[in-house]
Amino acid sequence: MKTAPAKGAEIVPLKAEDGLRRHGRLSAKKITLAHGGGGSAMRDLIDDVFISAFENPAMGDLEDQARLPLTQFTASGDRLAFTTDGFVVDPLFFPGGDLGKLAVYGTVNDLAVGGAKPLYLSCAMIIEEGVEVETLRQLVASMKAAAAEAGVSIVTGDTKVVGKGQADKVFITTAGVGAIPAGLNLGVRQVQPGDVVIVNGKLGDHGAAILAARGDLELESPIHSDCRPLTGLVQALLKAAPNTHFIRDCTRGGLASTLNEVSDGTGFGIRLQEKAIPLREELRGFCEILGLDPLYLANEGSFAAFVPRAEAEAALAALRRVDGGQEAAIIGEVTTSGGRVIMDTLFGGARIVDMLVGEQLPRIC
Amino acid sequence: MKYADEFRDSALAAGLAKAIAEQLDALGATEETPVRIMEVCGGHTHAIFRYGLADLLPKSIEFLHGPGCPVCVLPRSRVDDCLAIAMKPNVIFATFGDAMRVPGSKGSLLQAKGDGADVRMVYSPLDALTLARRNPDKEVVFFALGFETTMPSTALTVLKAREEGITNFSLLVNHITIIPTLRAILDDPEMRIDGFIGPGHVTMIIGTEPYGFIASEYKKPLVVAGFEPLDLLQSLHMVLKQKVEQRCEIENQYARVVPNTGNAVARKAVEQVYETREHCEWRGLGDIEQSGVQFNAAFAAYDAEKKFAIHNASVPDPAECRCGDVLKGLAKPWQCPAFGKACTPEIPLGALMVSSEGSCAAYYQYSAVHNEALEEARNAKAS
Amino acid sequence: MCLGVPGQIIAIDDPAKRIATVDVAGIRRKVDLSCIVDEDNPPESCLHAWVLVHVGFAMSRIDEAEAEATLKVLHEIGELAVEREAMLTSEVQ
Secondary structure, X not given: OOOOOOOOOOOOOOOHHHOOOOOOOOOXXXXXXXXXXXXXXXXXXXXXXXXXXXXXXXXXXXXXXXXXXXXXXXXXXXXXXXXXXXXXXXXXXXXXXXXXXXHHHHHHHHHHOOOOEEEEEEEEEEEEOOOEHHXXXXXXXXXXXXXXXXXXXXXXXXXXXXXXXXXXXXXXXXXXXEEEOOOOOOOHHHOOOOOEEEEOOOOOHHHHHHHHHHOOOOEEOOOOOOOOOOHHHHHHHHHHOXXXXXXXXXXXXXXXXHHHHHXXXXXXXXXXXXXXXXXXXXXXXXXXXXXXXXXXXOOOOXXXXXXXXXXXXHHHHHHHOOOOOOOOEEEEEEEOOOOOEEEEXXXXXXXXXXXXXXXXXXXXX | OOOOHHHHOHHHHHHHHHHHHHHHHHOOOOOOOOEEEEEEEHHHHHHHHHOOHHHHOOOOEEEEEEEEOOOOOOOHHHHHHHHHHHOOOOEEEEEOHHHOOOOEOOEOHHHHHHOOOEEEEOOOHHHHHHHHHHOOOOEEEEXXXXXXXOHHHHHHHHHHXXXXXXXXXXXXXXXXXXXXXXXXXXHOOOOOOOEEEEEHHHHHHXXXXXXXXXXXXXXXXXXXXXXXXXXXXXXXXHHHHHHHXXXXXXXXXXXXXOOOOXXXXXXXXXXXXXXXXEEEEEOOOEEEEEEEEEEOHHHHHHEHHHHOOOXXXXXXXXXXXOHHHHHOOOOOHHHOOOEOOOEOOOOOOOHHHOOOOOHHHHHXXXXXXXXXXXXXXXXXXXX | OOOOXXXXXXXXXXXXXXXXXXXXXOEEEEEEOXXXXXXXXXXXXXXXXXXXXXXXXXXXXXXXXXXXXXXXXXXXXXXXXXXXXXXXXXXXX
């Protein structure tokens, strides 16, 4: 069972006939504790579901570690970027994505917004007893496609099975490494008053897609998650605006939380223009129905970049040429006045945009 | 969005704000002696902050944020009742998201969920009925809170349950009525209110007639308002116009949605299912006579209070909490000793800090941008 | 309190049970029409109507003519204030 090689790494496919190990086949329909027990059932699961999808030379013969050539890092930078993230989502599959895709893009994006070229990922899965094997296959297929899209290889991993109720279906933890080009030094401390804040696209779609997909609210929504790799967008931005100071992806807590973190981290204020913030019409409708504020909804393919004003137009033009950047917009700027995010409203007033407390709950009655 | 975006046109705001400033000058209002207008409804409070309306208006107008947020006036004892039911085995407790974080004396529904209670957030009481249909071996309880706007929806849901013969479904009713509370506020000798912005969606059900006494007995103007920023500015203009012309009338700015006669079909459903509750406790305001409803005898089978033998034991508000004074407009949120210290949106002590419609949370999270007293209170917390 | 949003009825799913589908800027939801139908206005008459939706119920039909009248007044108040200011400014000059 061969798979197409992932971009980004030279691949010599593993072959069963190499004679080192047999390739197991998993015939069970559901995962049981036996699949985490270390015996042949576990090996069948790993062979048939994971190796057959992810196989690449860095995996070697399933040693305890992946072995990566340092030259590949030194060729593209002078520092290693290293990150990890745990992924849980309910439901596992939602419009525009699934847990597998999130687990790859989430880690890729954490590397990408630091200016790094993402290269390798690890993948640890915690699986709840009773999960359908088919579900697992779909998640793995999705991870494989996402890794190919993002130009990374998944080179090492782990699988654990826990009893019913001890996890919610599947949890995935990925870690990732990449190389940061010499001379590039993005950081929150580089942010300066006068920098403009640029977002690459429409905000809030992921949070709304997940809320709708859960089904409790009985809403039919055409909104898809914005789940996507940001590497290409960030690279285009940095090429057009090489003096960019800082980039952060606006995941949990949405744009508002990201900007508050920057404001807290620098002591500078941020002044937003509500009319400039790109939102799709359906998202506005969704938020009106539930009394939600779109600035706090999660994103999985959106960033806020802090760019010197002189390079802002070039940055926008470059972003708009890349998929996922067509709606890029300048939404505000960094100010000297005390560390607070303030938004000029659509209606001409102004209000503070504060950090969110806990989870945003619908406001209905 | 039709019927929303037209009423958010900032180009019209400047002219309206000018006209309002002229009226305030004509009335001799100043920052020290402002015209005080109470917006009754929490939805209006939310809109005022969301759009930053205070920034557009002169300081000679002061908004008093009224009691029309069902979550904000939910007494601690009622949240305790919710928890008592939600923690029972075999119960699915369904509620609007609004109620999840409201603190009772033993925690909130969100905390109960963390402790293993099966608490579900729904958008509609009909969705709670669907839960009952899908889980015939469970008892599904819906927490019916809200004003007159929401009563028809829960009444019709119960009628539907009866029609379908669904018996594993009941409601914990905490529906409250705005009229007796407005009278209580007007009777308070400390109150100084020059006029009211009336609750648009409540009026869509009850009509404009029940407000008549506010104009005839108390000589205050009231304008029923929509929820978009231009609706609010126009309503304010209408209230001030009455003041300038020395009239006191009940007017309706929100005629596109609110017929003056309200909705008779909806009222009929409410009357069929509910009866007036003799006493009703409001957080911060205390007991107000006949300010709520309960199931009538014919629908006792759907009454969760009876089904689960709940005895509503009153729990006093925390001593340092000044929610009542803030609700009545006697104190600004930041003048409460607990504001930003013992009481934050993260760990709310008083209900006004819970909902973004509550004036404390609104000030804390959105706030007016140029408010030095507020800044001071916030900074005191940080240091 | 009482969050309500304008939406358009795009399908009558079950006239007997008075269930319809409402569209709010592309988001759809089943709503109960009980509050806006009676003998003279059957469920079928709600198709394409704009309604005010609250907690899964259509609570009121939105009156197009009233909406336009309100907007007209809004324009007039604003324009008058701007004219008065222009007059004042020219007098001062």
